Amino acid sequence: MTVTENISLHGSYCLLKLTSLQILPDMYPGQFVQVRIEKSSTTFLRRPISIHYVDRKNNELWLLIRKIGDATRAITQYRTGDQLNLLLPLGKGFTISQRPVTADKPKLLLIGGGVGVAPLLFWGAYLKDAGFDPFFLLGARTKEELLQLEHFRKWGTVHTTTEDGSHGEKGFVTQHSILKNMRFDHLYTCGPKPMMMAVAKYAFSASIPCEVSLENTMACGIGACLCCVEDTVGGNVCVCTEGPVFNINKLKWQN
């Protein structure tokens, strides 16, 4: 695919937009792509990256990247016109069983932390298009690290927490007052594992259905190598094909 834009966001983040000569295939929120990173000589395997958003009008795929190691740093070096080899779309995404009946719409809360907010934009947009009014609860260390807020606001109500109190409520997402003041029908979360486990703990205690997006280390991304397995109630399953999104009831996170 061809890079159309590489937008540098705060600090170590960037938004990469890609297009293709062909119409992009159907993609579903929560799915991911496997990126081959030829610009990094130390990177052998592809890197799994969440689908941040699909802009159908411009036939564009958006990826939100945080520079963590050589591979992600190299991805941020790609410029307009550069070619990037991607396998897509991969995995199973978020699910919704309720319908957006007009009288009493199910209240859906999408909780993201750090670069983990990435798939929630696409999911929020999908839910809004399907007639829901999603809520976002986005957490970061500082206000500068709260990413893409203007985009999230297009699709739902946005609440934030920062660890230093520079934006929204001070503290972690699981401490936000909205969790005490509102009753949600479904939670969706993506972010650092301790955060997702805290969200899952809250969901278990409040008996709210909850889906989490895992990011186990992967090789193939298509269920062939069996490297990225998660220990679930059904045994070891591939995160790349059975996930990356899992209902918390399938995980062994209860304790």
Place this chain on the structure above:
Amino acid sequence: MAELRINIGELSLRNPVTTASGTFGYGTEYADFMDIERLGGIFVKGTTLEPREGNPYPRMAETSAGMLNAVGLQNKGADYFIHSIYPGIKDLNTHIIVNVSGSSIESYVACAQKMAGLEKIPAIELNISCPNVKKGGMAFGVTPAGAAEVVRAVRKIYPKVLIVKLSPNVTDITEIARAVEAEGADAVSLINTFLGLAIDVKRRKPVLSTITGGLSGPCIKPIALRMVWQTYQAVKIPIIGLGGIASWEDAVEFLLAGASAVQIGTSNFIDPTTSLKVIHGIEAYCNEFGFRSVSELTGALMQ
């Protein structure tokens, strides 16, 4: 046009390019990316008599030009394969070869016996070289006596093409190759992964849950190639070469060193169409250098 067909014992492959066990699932995982019926054969995921959960996560560590894995033969067992997987792949127009593993002589024999009953499985690859299981696996493959014992037992009950996959974690791979040849193996495939280690320096802990794992990828290719070359001089049975093949040039190197066929492994993860590119490249190479048959390449290394 060069003839690409080659023989491994009584098995005739339409070309010498196959995919390595554990890297290509049951073939169907790759059907979205390529026409898997173009392959000479598919070595499917390692199968054991009983189901195995494999090792705990983390099972994989990226390395320089390669990766370590410690999957530990996760599979649902021979009966599941027969009832739930075989029906979906048996009519593929390519050879499906099952990689058979065990934790004892008896379990190798029992699993091989079950595979012998499947009409559309013309061969098995006996895995005596998995470095990621505590019992069996590589334990049989690191001594000539151990390797001979397994092959002797399986040969008695397995009438079809018997390929034995060898471990590189030995002092002299040719001794093992000779031992399995003497017990009636139809071919050897080499090499399986090298035992390796990766450490997370921040945590001062091994990356893999099992501490050590099997190293694969382009980083092992020169060693694999050397072992194929040595083995070619030691045995008469065909050699299927593997270990870090990422391009047609790599594959041709293995053929020149003495392999009759090759397996593409870890490179399937980087480019799912590697094997197709290798087939095209070998054909073009034969045509360019005047080889009428790809089998003329085997051992054609000039010295």
